[in-house]
Amino acid sequence: MTAKLVLEHLYLVFLSVLFSTAVGLPLGIFAYLYPPARKTVLWASELLQTVPALAMLGMIMLLFGAGKTTVVIGLVLYSLLPIVHNTFLGLESIGHGIKEAARGMGLSKWDRLFSIELPLAFPMVFTGIRIATVTSVGVAVFATSVGGGGLGSIINQGIRTQNMRLILFGTGTLMAMAVLFDGGMALIEKKLNRHSA
Amino acid sequence: MSFWELYGNKLLVAVGVHFLYVFASVASGFVVALTLGILLSRVPGIAKVALPLISVFQTIPGVVFIGILFLYMGMVPATAIIALAIYAVFPILKNTYAGLLSVDSSLLEAARGCGMSKIQSLFEVELPLAMPSIIGGLRMSTVYTVSWAVLASMIGLGGLGEFIYIGIATNNNALIVAGAIPAGIMAISLSLAIDFVKRRITRQGREVSLK
Numbered sequence: 001m002t003a004k005l006v007l008e009h010l011y012l013v014f015l016s017v018l019f020s021t022a023v024g025l026p027l028g029i030f031a032y033l034y035p036p037a038r039k040t041v042l043w044a045s046e047l048l049q050t051v052p053a054l055a056m057l058g059m060i061m062l063l064f065g066a067g068k069t070t071v072v073i074g075l076v077l078y079s080l081l082p083i084v085h086n087t088f089l090g091l092e093s094i095g096h097g098i099k100e101a102a103r104g105m106g107l108s109k110w111d112r113l114f115s116i117e118l119p120l121a122f123p124m125v126f127t128g129i130r131i132a133t134v135t136s137v138g139v140a141v142f143a144t145s146v147g148g149g150g151l152g153s154i155i156n157q158g159i160r161t162q163n164m165r166l167i168l169f170g171t172g173t174l175m176a177m178a179v180l181f182d183g184g185m186a187l188i189e190k191k192l193n194r195h196s197a
Numbered sequence: 198m199s200f201w202e203l204y205g206n207k208l209l210v211a212v213g214v215h216f217l218y219v220f221a222s223v224a225s226g227f228v229v230a231l232t233l234g235i236l237l238s239r240v241p242g243i244a245k246v247a248l249p250l251i252s253v254f255q256t257i258p259g260v261v262f263i264g265i266l267f268l269y270m271g272m273v274p275a276t277a278i279i280a281l282a283i284y285a286v287f288p289i290l291k292n293t294y295a296g297l298l299s300v301d302s303s304l305l306e307a308a309r310g311c312g313m314s315k316i317q318s319l320f321e322v323e324l325p326l327a328m329p330s331i332i333g334g335l336r337m338s339t340v341y342t343v344s345w346a347v348l349a350s351m352i353g354l355g356g357l358g359e360f361i362y363i364g365i366a367t368n369n370n371a372l373i374v375a376g377a378i379p380a381g382i383m384a385i386s387l388s389l390a391i392d393f394v395k396r397r398i399t400r401q402g403r404e405v406s407l408k
Contacts, residue, residue, distance in 0.1 A: 053344060
């Protein structure tokens with residue numbers, strides 16, 4: 001039963017990071033390419049994170065019912081901020097010289113984006129994905145309140161039945177998960193940075 | 198009866214209680230974090246071990262802090278405030294430490310050359326220069342705490358979470374929204390207010406350095 005909850009938790013985190021990358025990356029690129037929309041996009045992703053997680057999940061539950069769909073949508077909205085911001089910052093911080101050289105070589109806007117700018121920005125984007133992953137591990141604790149399962153159900157059960165061992169077990173697993181993701185992805189990040197340096 | 202007539206007063210009380218939780222816990226967290234951050238910045242050797250440990254602790258979800266404290270202290274407001282304050286410490290502590298360490302060493306030497314003592318250099322040079330970073334941490338903590346304070350109602354301590362929990366449990370849309378929107382507004386307005394203070398302080402800093 002415990003293994004199932006751990007897997008469920010991982011499944012929720014994995015799906016939501018996947019989707020929020022799929023949504024956040026284009027949004028970050030859009031903010032970079034289209035300055036008039038920049039403020040709105042960055043501000044909106046920041047706004048989403050100020051809504052309490054439980055409230056966000058509750059409101060999404062009204063639309064999609066209790067279950068995993070609700071949790072994943074909530075987590076996606078919640079983890080957009082680091083991905084959108086880092087994509088934008090990564091693209092924005094590329095040296096002018098490089099951008100001009102690419103233009104001077106006669107590369108089109110899209111060629112520049114896909115073969116020069118995005119590869120250079122990728123380490124920064126990856127940092128955003130790492131932050132989003134670690135945040136999702138923590139926020140997914142609320143999944144259980146809207147019928148999504150995961151490790152939160154162990155913790156909640158522990159609190160309800162005043163069972164310290166259960167609480168500590170759930171928390172320990174959760175912390176291990178967060179630390180492993182953080183450390184593992186930080187290692188990859190280091191490699192990426194060495195490559196691009 | 199309209200929603201407002203039914204729940205208006207309760208909602209206002211909940212907003213007030215929620216704000217008090219946030220204020221009390223962020224204020225006490227700020228004092229602790231600032232002190233610890235300054236102490237750690239004096240002993241970078243210890244900080245190198247302590248900071249990673251602290252970020253591991255930060256992965257503990259707020260539910261657990263509140264849950265465990267609840268088992269020991271029971272259903273009193275202090276339970277929620279202490280749990281939230283512990284959580285609020287981390288971002289401020291990290292930013293205080295990082296801000297203090299990022300002060301240019303030539304400025305520290307200049308301060309020493311002017312005959313400033315270590316304490317003077319800390320209060321008149323390092324802390325003012327680190328202030329934007331410290332306030333950035335304060336802002337992050339405040340926004341998080343507004344969000345985590347929802348959990349106070351999990352152990353029956355009121356606040357806006359009460360609306361959200363009851364709404365989720367009874368499938369009542371209006372109650373969830375009534376809890377969520379004020380919490381969102383509170384987070385955004387506090388964050389804007391702190392940004393405003395930050396801008397004023399950094400501007401002052403620049404003026405001082407021009408003299």
